Amino acid sequence: MNTLKCRHLRRTEMDNSTDGDKTIGNTGMDSATLAGVISTAISFVALIVSSIQLLYQYYTNVSLNALGARNCNSWVMGPWAGATRRRWRWLELRFEIIFQSPILFVAPAFNRRGPVPGREIWYIDGSDQSYQETRTPLPIDAGSLPRTTAIRRGVNVEATWVLLLRTLQSMERDSARWHELMHFNVDAKKPRPFSARTIAVAVQAQTLSWDFVPNFKKPFAGTTICHIVEIAAMLGIYWTMWDSKADRYRAEGNGCILLGSFNAEQGIVFTLVRHDKTVFLDNRLIPNNSIKRFCFGFSPTFYFLDKYEYLDEKNMTKRPTEPILPMLKLGSRQEIAETLMDIGCPITVAEYFLNEDARTSHLFPVIFDVLGMLGRSLSVEGYCYRMLPNPTIFRWDRRWFNTRRLLLVFKEYQTELYKNYAAAGDIPGPLISIRSALDRLSSYLENPLIKDFSPILLDNLREVMSTLDTLLIESSEDEDHPSETIVLETVNRHIACVVADLSQRPSRLLDLFPLGRANEGANEVSLISFLFERSRWAATHIYNPDLSIAHREFNQRFAITKIEVNVVEKMQVPTCSLGLRDRPRLRDTTWCLLVFRMLCWLQLHDFHKDDVMVPRSATYGSRMPVYII
Incomplete structure (x- = not known):
């Protein structure tokens, strides 16, 4: 009898020991349950990581449209960045970057027609209002050695057309101050108001989508090949290379360098570099519309x-016959x-x-x-x-x-x-x-x-x-x-x-x-x-x-x-x-x-000693578009 009881107790202890071996540690879970918990945790972490990666790619490649929103900021465009916005495209489930950049052209100050129909035209005259209208950064005193500015600032991320706008405004402001000084206490005829000028640099805003920017890293300004020549002449920049066959262009003068070349995806692209101080005193061009013809010979x-x-001469009538020689080439x-x-x-x-x-x-x-x-x-x-x-x-x-x-x-x-x-x-x-x-x-x-x-x-x-x-x-x-x-x-x-x-x-x-x-x-x-x-x-x-x-x-x-x-x-x-x-x-x-x-x-009249015509008469009046980056 006792022998039977002992066998029963041993069998019971063996069963209890077998049941205790199925749990792992103090978790109270067996191995199958613990494996399921661990795999669930790993899957949850992977879900979080993949979600973060998906959101990051969406944010960088879709929401901000890659480099679009990055380069449409104030560091690159100056005040023009204030017009940058995002537009949601439901069919593509993404944002489209919309920005504005200037179109520059040369016209009389009383002209009211521009390349962008219905858009307001702003004429650069150097006034505070003109700075605000054309969204040009206010001038910064660079000291007596402006050539060191690039070294102090490191990499220049600003678009060169912003520098061009600033230089054009400086041209008008500095020359106007010098002109007032020359007329101080002098009994001479006063100039007519700016609105009566027959030549000035005008700006219009164009609205663009970054989706259709032809492989540019920065927003660009637009103009034409003839207007870039006229603007360069007004700034005192003289052409040293004009190769229309190879599409290589270079102009230097008055502390600036203007470089142009052809890109298969973009067309003709110009960049402006300032390496020294610009001066606009008695070397300023005469504000007469006919200088546009002089620029081309x-x-x-x-x-x-x-x-x-x-x-101006309303009482003047056309001559009965056309002149024999109206133009010198x-x-x-x-x-x-x-x-x-x-x-x-x-x-x-x-x-x-x-x-x-x-x-x-x-x-x-x-x-x-x-x-x-x-x-x-x-x-x-x-x-x-x-x-x-x-x-x-x-x-x-x-x-x-x-x-x-x-x-x-x-x-x-x-x-x-x-x-x-x-x-x-x-x-x-x-x-x-x-x-x-x-x-x-x-x-x-x-x-x-x-x-x-x-x-x-x-x-x-x-x-x-x-x-x-x-x-x-x-x-x-x-x-x-x-x-x-x-x-x-x-x-x-x-x-x-x-x-x-x-x-x-x-x-x-x-x-x-x-x-x-x-x-x-x-x-x-x-x-x-x-x-x-x-x-x-x-x-x-x-x-x-x-x-x-x-x-x-x-x-x-x-x-x-x-x-x-x-x-x-x-x-x-x-x-x-x-x-x-x-x-x-x-x-x-x-x-x-x-x-x-x-x-x-x-x-x-007078001419600068470094200004020599490089043949380009065929470009006069050409409206071939070019870009300024």
């Missing part, structure tokens, strides 16, 4: 009237040769300028003679600015001459000619006008305290130019008013005379009287004496302007080895006699008007 003649003049050697042939120069004279080794300068390039005689005056009433874009392929270098001294020397010779006409008892009306103008200008030209950009001097020069243009434009063709045909023929004879001298050895202008320093005054006397001795004779006498024949005729008329610099005493009044062309008196006064106009035009 074209110069309108004083016979040319564009539509903006009709707004000076942007390449081929265009210069074609222009000279349009004036009437022989083909030998025109082809002379095709030779790159030919001597084409006396004190300055001969083509500036044509520009001064026929070019339209671009100076705007009330402004002290004289700078123009150089429309020619030749450099304007003032080291060898002074235009004020040229006018004073011209006065001496013209006074003697006036006396000779007075002795003959018949003084032409244009000579009386020239003498009156010279007497009025002399006091300002002789005063060293009056600068070339003095408002009083420029006002008087503008009045003189207006008088000369009136005398030349009149087409009555009487004894005092030449027709356009006679004007062009006189210019033709003058150019042929100068080229005939420059193309021979020894040259009267360059070899017998070598150039000296500009402050000595001998260069001016040499040139003016040559003009009165030879150019005036060529305008009034019969001779063949062909170079091969002109050399012989000039050498017979003037002893090339016995030249006298002072030819004042030898000047004679032309009379109708053998050897003179028809109506010599009219041709003589026409020559005096044109030479005097050339000197006044060159005194009234």
Whole structure:
């Protein structure tokens, strides 16, 4: 009996020990339950991680549209970032990035039509309101060494078109302050309001979606190829490379570098770099709409009237006939040769300028003679600015001459000619006008305290130019008013005379009287004496302007080895006699008007010495879009 009880107790203990082995530790769970709990926990952690990863990818690649929202912030766009917003697209279950960027173009300040219909147009004038309207960051004083700014700031993340807007605003503000200083306590004409300007930089906002940005990392500004050239000229940036075949463009000047190139996905893209301080004082361009033509090698003649003049001169009507030569094309050697042939120069004279080794300068390039005689005056009433874009392929270098001294020397010779006409008892009306103008200008030209950009001097020069243009434009063709045909023929004879001298050895202008320093005054006397001795004779006498024949005729008329610099005493009044062309008196006064106009035009305008035209006339008026990043 006891034996049976002991066996029962042992079996019970074995069963209890077997049941205790099914639980793990103190968890009270068996292995299957514990494994299920652990797998559930791991799955929950994986769900959280995958959810976080999904949200992150959605946020970066969908919600913010990759780089779109990142680069549409204030660090990149400045105040333009305030217009950036997100729009939900239900069909695609994502956000679309909408931003605004500027479109820049050049137009008269009274223009109300822009490339974006219905959008407001803001004109850059340097005022606080203009800064706010165009969303331009306010200027920051970078100190006396702005070139170190890039080093202090490290990587520059700002879009370069923001820098362009800031530079354009600075141009208007700084030049306006300088202009007010020049007019302080000066009795001179005041400029018209900004809204009457015929040229200004305008800005319009364009709304874009980052979905359609052509592979840009930053938002871009838009403009056209012709407007980027005009804006660069206004900023004092001069082109050193213009390769339209390879689409490589580079311009430098006034502390800035403008670079352009072609990208297969984007098109032509420009970037602006500032490496030094920009200055906008007397080097500011004249705010005249015609400088747009100068930027591409074209110069309108004083016979040319564009539509903006009709707004100011409402009583002026169109001339019954179109001018023979409304425009001078000076942007390449081929265009210069074609222009000279349009004036009437022989083909030998025109082809002379095709030779790159030919001597084409006396004190300055001969083509500036044509520009001064026929070019339209671009100076705007009330402004002290004289700078123009150089429309020619030749450099304007003032080291060898002074235009004020040229006018004073011209006065001496013209006074003697006036006396000779007075002795003959018949003084032409244009000579009386020239003498009156010279007497009025002399006091300002002789005063060293009056600068070339003095408002009083420029006002008087503008009045003189207006008088000369009136005398030349009149087409009555009487004894005092030449027709356009006679004007062009006189210019033709003058150019042929100068080229005939420059193309021979020894040259009267360059070899017998070598150039000296500009402050000595001998260069001016040499040139003016040559003009009165030879150019005036060529305008009034019969001779063949062909170079091969002109050399012989000039050498017979003037002893090339016995030249006298002072030819004042030898000047004679032309009379109708053998050897003179028809109506010599009219041709003589026409020559005096044109030479005097050339000197006044060159005194009234100026060019930067580093500005040389790189041929690009085919781009004028082109509306091919380009980007600024």
